[in-house]
Amino acid sequence: WGWLAFNCGSTFGISSGKWKLAAKTAVTTLLASMSGGIVGTFLSYVTQKGKLCTVFFVWEPYFLQSCYCSVLVFSASCPLVRPWEAVVIGAIGAFITIGTDVLLHKLKVDDPVSAVAVHGASGIWGLLAVGLFAADDHVENLTSGRNGLFHGGGFYMLGVQTLAVVCESAWSAGSTFLLLYVSMPLQITMGIRVTAEEELLGADIVEHNVQKSGTNSQMTFTSQAQNRNPNSTQTVSQQTQGLSRTTRDRIQGGWKSQVLTLSSLESLSRETEYSTFSKLHDTMSKIEREIPLPEYLAQVYPA
Known part of the structure; x- marks a missing residue:
């Protein structure tokens, strides 16, 4: 040890x-x-x-x-x-x-x-x-x-x-x-902190595009990382095996519309081993009522 x-x-x-x-x-x-x-x-x-x-x-x-x-x-x-x-x-x-x-x-x-x-x-x-x-x-x-x-x-x-x-x-x-x-000028010019959405997804995926064996589905989303580097394509890897098309569509749609709720996360966690959604579900389960993702993020990361 x-x-x-x-x-x-x-x-x-x-x-x-x-x-x-x-x-x-x-x-x-x-x-x-x-x-x-x-x-x-x-x-x-x-x-x-x-x-x-x-x-x-x-x-x-x-x-x-x-x-x-x-x-x-x-x-x-x-x-x-x-x-x-x-x-x-x-x-x-x-x-x-x-x-x-x-x-x-x-x-x-x-x-x-x-x-x-x-x-x-x-x-x-x-x-x-x-x-x-x-x-x-x-x-x-x-x-x-x-x-x-x-x-x-x-x-x-x-x-x-x-x-x-x-x-x-x-x-x-x-x-x-x-x-x-x-380093304050760097934060103003190019940014040194990821967005709340990117933080939930994880820097390995957003910034480094880390791939794991068995990856068979991807989704693309718009983020500030693209704005910092317009020539790069930010791809979010699900890093799971056997995701159904329905599940992939729900994940993509959820992030695009930003209306993931506690019940939808519960359903997703049963269908996939994707750790980001599992972690997000564990955090949101502390809230006893359904709440849209933007409202939840506004509470955790107040302006």
Whole structure:
């Protein structure tokens, strides 16, 4: 598993007692990942009325994302904590990730890959956890002989880790703002953000025309991508096998007229494995009444 090599390999050797840190890191990393996965499975079962979601869709992170965030959170403290502490750190990281994702969804913040939840909120917890749970390793002296708050080391390490969070957040926010400010003319002239329609279809299809094996039907639609590059033909590949002519016509007609509703998406999801419509249906199913696509997009992406 990749993260074992990532964390264990960070000891940069197995001589002079480093193997002890590598072995401990392997155990604690696995425990953190398992605890995060258990939390994700539990929350999926509770919030989805008994449905166990092993993958995450739009703003619905469960098992896989919980496993991922828990090992990411734990990377900072993997050689410095006890096994039971690894379980606690990973579980809390999963709760934080899922909670942050739900909050961002309510605030209508566009974060389709959950970067803010996983690398931001959970990453902060991972850094602070070092100041709480870390214990001097007596092998590489990674903590300069200091212990975390819960091991009688006082608030020194927690303060240092908090300062690290502040500095990294300031650097990330400042550099990101600067880059976006500098790129503002590009947004005005050629555009650096896809439209809402293109976003739902996916950049792989709209911008890169990625084809999968078994593709046997296509549809063409007018988008701002064509306006940016009039010489290119934007083709939307259904990337499915065995689509009936009726289904293809309904998909094409739906996007052209922009009147896809919840009931039509339910019907389409039964006839095709096309992931875009499945994701769109999962999102729109949160709305308890039928609603035209333009009206729904206006709510999600207000002007």
